[in-house]
Amino acid sequence: MKRVAVIGVGQTPFGEHWNKSIKHLALEAGIKAIEDAKIEGKDIEALYIGNMSGMFTSQEHLGALAADIAGLNPIPSTRCEAACASGAVAFKQAWLSIASGQYDIVMAAGAEKMTDIHGNNALNALMGAGDQEWEGSIGLTFTGLYALIARRHMHEFGTTREQLAMVSVNNHRNALKNEYAQFRYEITIEDVLNSPIISDPLHLLDCSPITDGAAAVILASEDAVKKLRIENPIWILGIGHATAPLALHDRKSLTRFDSTIIAARKAYSQADIKPEDIDYAEVHDCFSINEILAIEDLGFCRKGEGGKFVENNGINDIVKINSTGGLKAIGHPVGATGIRQICDIVKLLRNSGKYGLTQNVGGSGATCVVTIFGKE
């Protein structure tokens, strides 16, 4: 398999974009990525786009649509979907398409326009990520699913309500410097605990928001990196992608995501590095409990100690977690998040550190993609 690097990144501001459609958001992110890579649109040979649900916009066929509005016809363009991990699976297909020798320069993008429908309908659309027959049909929402996980984690390991709140506090503080973040203000543990309960034990400020946004990256083969004389390629060292049962009742445990554990094992093995080698990790904190699960399942601490890990303002000797604000503060346009995480890791590694990791989760852990990046 051929080596592949990320050579350009771009994203829209994340937030409520009442005056832009999903195709215009995707276009804006794509142009920024092309400019960042210092290439031209005509250099792109194929396009992959992550997008979760046509239920938000009634628009499917987003692959062809993105190529259309970007003036990139007739290049092949494919939408990939794995719920909130749609961005990462699109990125994986883009990587495989170059690793196979089929293409040299490919764009991977992610986009979601979530505010075009009423909030209740948005929650229904999001439930398409779970098992509609077993979970949706009995009225479970995604906050409900993660609330069950949080309550069990508190029961098994003594994780406290304050530790959950600390995840949101840390991520809001980290987002202060992120010009693309939806929420750029600090919050306190008291703010989280005093915010309305959505699904006990999770409060409003434990939850990532409904967001519009898009992100895009340019991938290139080693040959193309040399030919284009790219100065700061960030190499893809390993990608792990794993699935687990959709319905929580079919899992052996509520307090770990086997999909994360297996995907991480594969990614670390491909990259031939260990958790302690990672400088930056962008993990999937769709709800506060999920950042704690991620920290444990990715091997940054032992199972059950994730709550303690996030205390002390998130400062530790091992790895900087969600140092750009996470899904909680940056916002979570579901199909775009996996690509946004990659944009942030690439920008961080260009400045400092050696290895970065992204963890993008679909549903309540039925899909997980872990990707490891490095400078060499």
Next chain:
Amino acid sequence: MKRVAVIGVGQTPFGEHWNKSIKHLALEAGIKAIEDAKIEGKDIEALYIGNMSGMFTSQEHLGALAADIAGLNPIPSTRCEAACASGAVAFKQAWLSIASGQYDIVMAAGAEKMTDIHGNNALNALMGAGDQEWEGSIGLTFTGLYALIARRHMHEFGTTREQLAMVSVNNHRNALKNEYAQFRYEITIEDVLNSPIISDPLHLLDCSPITDGAAAVILASEDAVKKLRIENPIWILGIGHATAPLALHDRKSLTRFDSTIIAARKAYSQADIKPEDIDYAEVHDCFSINEILAIEDLGFCRKGEGGKFVENNGINDIVKINSTGGLKAIGHPVGATGIRQICDIVKLLRNSGKYGLTQNVGGSGATCVVTIFGKE
């Protein structure tokens, strides 16, 4: 790039499956493909599934769900979507994943459950394949879009209403022997002309139906074909995938699909064969006019002569078109059709002939995937 073959195929009957959900349809097709390949589920390393729209079932995340119900967790599983070409793009990703050297045995499937919602809502969901801002917003349906194409083809080339009808007559006759077909009865030109007008000049019997169904194939690397001692591998010789503007008003011509022309050129070139070498072609007759366009754009006759080509009971010296019944008579569960076409070509080539071709179209031609198969 490594060589890849199809070693197993399976599908459900196509029709109205009131007692089965989309996941049970996908499971049934997958088991048949596994049995046909004489492998076991645990041999499968990755899964790709084509599915057009969560609007039909409110269920997204079909990749993980298919792996879940099949007991294939934790293998990576990805849903791919390109409207009615979702099956073919899923197949293309499965091919790339083996060609890259990442996997040796992969399943590609397609599934759609279209009867879970009211017919009008199904038409709205299908319009997600077009440009919702420019076309859906003014009330255009897919029959309307193809009616515009049909009228223009009649105007430019003198194609007759009877020639359009002949497409449906041929496909219904071809489906008589297809045990999986939704409609297994003959119709006449008069039947078509006397059926209700849906969108002038297209009548009810020019249109493929609303259908539930699933199909699956097993792909294998050359190493795996040898190791498993597969007796009748059908090799993938070329895949072309191209896009065009979604909205008809952005095309240079209404009477050709540039996506088909470009995808076919690439597939023929990769396979190093010509249109006249093809023994069987499964083409995308979602509406009768589209089979005529396909025959022309794939190079089986000159532009404008497709109407004449389908006369004479579809018998010609060049290629057998839709010899199992086409979308019109087999049915068109949109995400499954591209894989069903491949199942049929593989079964045909196992019996006779040397080369087969599938053409799977998304929307009104914004996506086209052309794949060429052969025995060596």
